[in-house]
Amino acid sequence: MTPRARMLLCSAIRHIVLHAGALVMLTPFIWMVSTASKPQTEIFSSDLHLIPYHFALWDNLRIAFAKADLWRYLLNGLIVTTSIFGLQVLVALPAAYALSKLRFLGRDVLFALVVFCILIPPQATAIPVFLLLHKLGVLDSYAALVLPFTISVFGIFLMRQFFKTVPDDLIDAARMDGISEFGIVWRVMLPTAIPAVTAFGIFSVVAHWNDYFWPLIVLNSEHLQTPPLAVAHFRNNEAGANYGPLMAAAMVIIAPLVIAFLFAQRRFIEGITLTGIK
Amino acid sequence: MAPRVPARVFASFRRTGRSQAAYALAAPAFVLMLLMLIGPLAGVIALSFTDYQLGAPAFSWIGLSNYREMFADRVFWISLKNTLTYVAIVVPGAVALGLGxxxxxxxxxxxxxxxRTVYFLPVMATLIAMAIVWEFMLHPQFGLVNGLLRAAGLQGHSWLQDRGTALYSLCVIGIWQATGFNMVLFLAGLVSIPKHLYDAAEIDGAEGAWSRFRLVTWPMLGPVTLFVVAISAIRSFQVFDTVQVLTKGGPSKSSEVLIYTMYTEGFEFFRSGYGAAVTVVFLAFVLLLTLLKSALGNREVHYA
Amino acid sequence: MAEIEIRALRKAFDGAEVLKGVDLTIHDGEFISLVGPSGCGKSTLLRVIAGLEPQSSGEVRIDGASADGVRPSARNLAMVFQSYALYPHLSVFDNIAVPLRMKRLSALERAPFVGRLMPGRRRAERVIRDDVERVAAQLEISPLLKRKPGQLSGGQRQRVAVGRAIVRQPRAFLFDEPLSNLDAKLRVHMRAEIAQLHRQLKTTFIYVTHDQAEAMTMSGRIAVMIGGELIQAGAPAAVYEDPCDIRVAEFVGTPKINAFPGRIRSDGRLETLGHVLHMATPAPEGECRICVRPERIELASQGLLSGTVVHLENLGSEAFVHIGSAGTDAPVVARVNDPSQVPAIGATVGYGFAPEAVRAFDVDGKRIATSIPSRVERPREMAVV
Known part of the structure; x- marks a missing residue:
C-alpha cells in the first residue's frame, strides 16, 4: 500500500469510529427531538421510527407551555444564575485583588483558607446551610437559592491567579493618578480581567442553571422553581403518560445553554473545564 | 521649626492605610466564607455527634451514636457499596473513552x-432533563433501547426497574455525561505535548502509532491522566441527580448512593444529625481523593 | 558516512512556498552549515532531509539512493533539536538508549512485562548498556546517567542530545539550531566542542543556524539561504570575500557591509557619490550598488569622500566609526583597529577605499564582474575614488 493510501485509510477509520461515537453521544438529543415531535399514538407504539408520521412538535410545545409555566421557570433560572454570578464577582474581585496585590497581616492565612474551601464539595455543607437559612427564615425564596453561592472561593482563587500576572506598575500608575484601592479593583483590575471573568461567568452560570440538588432542597413553591426542578416536577406529575410534551419541556429547558454553547463553543469549553483546576 | 518626621514613619503610615483597604476589600469574602463554608463544615461534623432533628426544640450530644447506628445499618453499607461500584465503573469507562x-x-x-462540540454536548445539557430522556429511551415497552434490541432479535429489559440493572443503567448515563469533559481535559494535555518530541521519536525509530504512544504520548500524558481520574472519581462520588429523579435509590435500595442517603435522611426525614454523619463519610472519601489529586498534580513533569 | 544530494527540492505549506527549488550536494564527511535569516527555509530543508516532512517535489538522495518514502529512522540520520527534545520522563541513560532499543529490540522485546521474558532481551540490553556508557564517557556525562533531563543544565542537556545522536552511529548528523537556547559564553564553548566532535567522528554534519558567526567559525562550508532559495554555498572565507548576491553580502559579516549607491557609466566605469572609481565592468550601463566591508573603509584626515561622525562603538580591541554622509541611506561604518585613534563624534572625517575592496551588485542584487584597469593611468593612492 502506498503511504498516501495508508493515510487515507487511517483517516477514514478515524472518521468512522468518531462518528459512531458521536452518534451514541447524540442519540438522546435526537430521540428527545424526535419524541417531542410525535403525537401520543406514535410515541406509544412498538414501531420505532425517527421521523414522525405526523409532525406534532408545536402541539406538544403548546401542551407543555399550558401545563407548566415554562417561561416563568426560564425567568427564574435567569434571575437566579445572574444574581449568583453578579454577587460572586462583587465579593470575589476585591478579595482577589487584596490577596494578589496588597500586603497585609494574615494574607497567607486567608489564602490558605480559600484553597482549603475549594476542597469542600457543595453537598457537604448542605445540612448546616439549610439549617442556617431556616433560622434566618428565608427558605423557599430566591434568597435561599442565591445566598449560599454568593461566595465562590474558586472564583477568588481563579481571579487571584489572574491578577498575579497583572504588572504592579499598572497599579502603581493608577495610585499615582489618585485612584483609590477600591477604585483600582473596578476601574483597573476588572477591565484587564475580562477574559478570566467571562470564563468564570460561563462556569458559574452553567453550574447553577443545571443545579438540581440545592433548589430541590430549599424550594417548596412551584412559582420559584428553576428549570431542572421544573422539568423533574413536570415528569412526576405526568408520570409515564405524556412523553411528547415532557420531551418538549426538556428541550425548552436545555435550549438556552445548548444554543449559547453552539454559538460560542470554544469559550464554553474553556469556561466549564475550569472545574478541571478545581 | 517643625520637627522632621523620619521618612520611615510616612512609609509605615502609608502601609497601614493600604492594609486597612485590604481588610475592607477582603472582609465580605472572609465573612461569607466563614458563614457559608467553614462554619457549615464545622457544623456538619458537630451535628453528626448530636441527635438534632429539624424543628426539634432541643438536641443533645450523643457522641458516636449516629455513627454506631449508621455502621449497623444495612442500607448505609448498600449505599456505600453502590457508590463505590458506580465510581469503579464510571471512572475507568469515562476516562478510557475520553482518552480514546x-x-x-x-x-x-x-x-x-x-x-469536540458533539462529544461535549452532554456535559452542557441539563442533566436532569437528559436523565428524563434516558428514562424514556430505557422504557421497557416503548423505549429506543429495547426497540433496537427487539429489532436485533434480542430480549428487551426493564433496565431501571430491575434491581440487577438499575445501578448499571445509571452508570451508562454517568459515562455518557462525563466522557466529553474528560476528552476536553485530555485534548488540552495532548496539545501541550511538545511537537519536537514526536520528531525525536520518529528519528529514533519509533515508527508505529503504538511505539509513539508508548514512548511519548502516554508518559507525557501521565500527570493529566492521574488528574482526570481523580476529578472523575470526585464527580462520580457526588452522583445524585439521576438517582433522585430516575430510581429514588430503588428498586429495593439497589441504586441507593451516599448523597441520596444523605438527602433522604437529612431532608426528607429531617434527621439532621444522622444525615450529617453520612455526610462526614462522604466528605472523608472526597477529601481523600482531593488530597491524592493535589499530591499527584504537583508531581508534574518538569521540563524546560 | 554519507553523501547527501538535494535536487530541485520544493516544499509548500498550504500554498506558501517555503523551499523554491534547492540544489545542494553535501559531501561525505563534511561539516556544512545552512545559514540564513529566520523564515528562509533552512529548518524546513533540514526536516525534509531528515524525513520529518515530505517534499512537494524534487528529490533527496542519500549515498546515491533516493530517500523518497524512506522513514526517518530508516535513513539512519541523527538529529539534535533546538529544544533538545529529550524525553522528560526518561533518565539520561534511557534517553540515549532509545534509538538503540528501537533498532535492536523487536516490538515484543520492548513490550512491558513480557519483554523481559524474551530470550534475546538480556544480551541485547547488555550491549546497549556498553554502548550508552561508552558514549557517555566520551561526552563526559557519565555521572549524569541516572538523572532526568529536568535536573540538568542547558549545556548538559545539549550533550545528552548529542549523545543520543552519536550512540547509533548514524550516517550523518543533523543539527537544528542546537546552541540557540544557551547563554552566550556557553555557546562559544559548545561551538568548539561540536567542531571538535566533527574532527573526531569525521561524519557528515549538517548544521542549521541563523547565526552567521556560528556558521563561519564552525563549518567547512556554508550554504546561505534566503527566501526559500539557496543563494550561495562555499567555504566561509570565500562566501565572505566573494558574495554572489547582495543579500549574502549583507547577511554575512558584522557589522553589515556598507552599500553605496552607484552607477555603471556608458564607458564601463563605475561611479559613486559623484566620484569615478578606478574599476571597470563589462556590465551594461545602469544603476548599481557599490559595497565595501567596514574593515576595508579607510579613514583619512582630508577626505576623498567625507562625512560627520554620528556614532562610535568602542569594543576595546577595535572600534567602529559610523559616518553620516550625504548620498548614503545609512551611515557608513568603518573599523578602526586602534580605538585610541577614533575621531570625536561630530568631527568631519574623510574616508575612502581601495578598488580591490569593492564588490558591486546590479539592481537585482546580482554580483557584477569588475576589473581594475592597469595602474599606469593613475598613480597608486591610498584610496582610489
Whole structure:
C-alpha cells in the first residue's frame, strides 16, 4: 500500500469510529427531538421510527407551555444564575485583588483558607446551610437559592491567579493618578480581567442553571422553581403518560445553554473545564 | 521649626492605610466564607455527634451514636457499596473513552471542532432533563433501547426497574455525561505535548502509532491522566441527580448512593444529625481523593 | 558516512512556498552549515532531509539512493533539536538508549512485562548498556546517567542530545539550531566542542543556524539561504570575500557591509557619490550598488569622500566609526583597529577605499564582474575614488 493510501485509510477509520461515537453521544438529543415531535399514538407504539408520521412538535410545545409555566421557570433560572454570578464577582474581585496585590497581616492565612474551601464539595455543607437559612427564615425564596453561592472561593482563587500576572506598575500608575484601592479593583483590575471573568461567568452560570440538588432542597413553591426542578416536577406529575410534551419541556429547558454553547463553543469549553483546576 | 518626621514613619503610615483597604476589600469574602463554608463544615461534623432533628426544640450530644447506628445499618453499607461500584465503573469507562476520543480527534486534522462540540454536548445539557430522556429511551415497552434490541432479535429489559440493572443503567448515563469533559481535559494535555518530541521519536525509530504512544504520548500524558481520574472519581462520588429523579435509590435500595442517603435522611426525614454523619463519610472519601489529586498534580513533569 | 544530494527540492505549506527549488550536494564527511535569516527555509530543508516532512517535489538522495518514502529512522540520520527534545520522563541513560532499543529490540522485546521474558532481551540490553556508557564517557556525562533531563543544565542537556545522536552511529548528523537556547559564553564553548566532535567522528554534519558567526567559525562550508532559495554555498572565507548576491553580502559579516549607491557609466566605469572609481565592468550601463566591508573603509584626515561622525562603538580591541554622509541611506561604518585613534563624534572625517575592496551588485542584487584597469593611468593612492 502506498503511504498516501495508508493515510487515507487511517483517516477514514478515524472518521468512522468518531462518528459512531458521536452518534451514541447524540442519540438522546435526537430521540428527545424526535419524541417531542410525535403525537401520543406514535410515541406509544412498538414501531420505532425517527421521523414522525405526523409532525406534532408545536402541539406538544403548546401542551407543555399550558401545563407548566415554562417561561416563568426560564425567568427564574435567569434571575437566579445572574444574581449568583453578579454577587460572586462583587465579593470575589476585591478579595482577589487584596490577596494578589496588597500586603497585609494574615494574607497567607486567608489564602490558605480559600484553597482549603475549594476542597469542600457543595453537598457537604448542605445540612448546616439549610439549617442556617431556616433560622434566618428565608427558605423557599430566591434568597435561599442565591445566598449560599454568593461566595465562590474558586472564583477568588481563579481571579487571584489572574491578577498575579497583572504588572504592579499598572497599579502603581493608577495610585499615582489618585485612584483609590477600591477604585483600582473596578476601574483597573476588572477591565484587564475580562477574559478570566467571562470564563468564570460561563462556569458559574452553567453550574447553577443545571443545579438540581440545592433548589430541590430549599424550594417548596412551584412559582420559584428553576428549570431542572421544573422539568423533574413536570415528569412526576405526568408520570409515564405524556412523553411528547415532557420531551418538549426538556428541550425548552436545555435550549438556552445548548444554543449559547453552539454559538460560542470554544469559550464554553474553556469556561466549564475550569472545574478541571478545581 | 517643625520637627522632621523620619521618612520611615510616612512609609509605615502609608502601609497601614493600604492594609486597612485590604481588610475592607477582603472582609465580605472572609465573612461569607466563614458563614457559608467553614462554619457549615464545622457544623456538619458537630451535628453528626448530636441527635438534632429539624424543628426539634432541643438536641443533645450523643457522641458516636449516629455513627454506631449508621455502621449497623444495612442500607448505609448498600449505599456505600453502590457508590463505590458506580465510581469503579464510571471512572475507568469515562476516562478510557475520553482518552480514546481525544487521541482519535487529535490524530487527524479534519472535523476537529465538530467532534469536540458533539462529544461535549452532554456535559452542557441539563442533566436532569437528559436523565428524563434516558428514562424514556430505557422504557421497557416503548423505549429506543429495547426497540433496537427487539429489532436485533434480542430480549428487551426493564433496565431501571430491575434491581440487577438499575445501578448499571445509571452508570451508562454517568459515562455518557462525563466522557466529553474528560476528552476536553485530555485534548488540552495532548496539545501541550511538545511537537519536537514526536520528531525525536520518529528519528529514533519509533515508527508505529503504538511505539509513539508508548514512548511519548502516554508518559507525557501521565500527570493529566492521574488528574482526570481523580476529578472523575470526585464527580462520580457526588452522583445524585439521576438517582433522585430516575430510581429514588430503588428498586429495593439497589441504586441507593451516599448523597441520596444523605438527602433522604437529612431532608426528607429531617434527621439532621444522622444525615450529617453520612455526610462526614462522604466528605472523608472526597477529601481523600482531593488530597491524592493535589499530591499527584504537583508531581508534574518538569521540563524546560 | 554519507553523501547527501538535494535536487530541485520544493516544499509548500498550504500554498506558501517555503523551499523554491534547492540544489545542494553535501559531501561525505563534511561539516556544512545552512545559514540564513529566520523564515528562509533552512529548518524546513533540514526536516525534509531528515524525513520529518515530505517534499512537494524534487528529490533527496542519500549515498546515491533516493530517500523518497524512506522513514526517518530508516535513513539512519541523527538529529539534535533546538529544544533538545529529550524525553522528560526518561533518565539520561534511557534517553540515549532509545534509538538503540528501537533498532535492536523487536516490538515484543520492548513490550512491558513480557519483554523481559524474551530470550534475546538480556544480551541485547547488555550491549546497549556498553554502548550508552561508552558514549557517555566520551561526552563526559557519565555521572549524569541516572538523572532526568529536568535536573540538568542547558549545556548538559545539549550533550545528552548529542549523545543520543552519536550512540547509533548514524550516517550523518543533523543539527537544528542546537546552541540557540544557551547563554552566550556557553555557546562559544559548545561551538568548539561540536567542531571538535566533527574532527573526531569525521561524519557528515549538517548544521542549521541563523547565526552567521556560528556558521563561519564552525563549518567547512556554508550554504546561505534566503527566501526559500539557496543563494550561495562555499567555504566561509570565500562566501565572505566573494558574495554572489547582495543579500549574502549583507547577511554575512558584522557589522553589515556598507552599500553605496552607484552607477555603471556608458564607458564601463563605475561611479559613486559623484566620484569615478578606478574599476571597470563589462556590465551594461545602469544603476548599481557599490559595497565595501567596514574593515576595508579607510579613514583619512582630508577626505576623498567625507562625512560627520554620528556614532562610535568602542569594543576595546577595535572600534567602529559610523559616518553620516550625504548620498548614503545609512551611515557608513568603518573599523578602526586602534580605538585610541577614533575621531570625536561630530568631527568631519574623510574616508575612502581601495578598488580591490569593492564588490558591486546590479539592481537585482546580482554580483557584477569588475576589473581594475592597469595602474599606469593613475598613480597608486591610498584610496582610489
Amino acid at each position: 476520543v481525544a487521541l482519535l480527534i487529535q490524530s487527524g486534522a479534519g472535523l476537529k471542532s465538530w467532534y
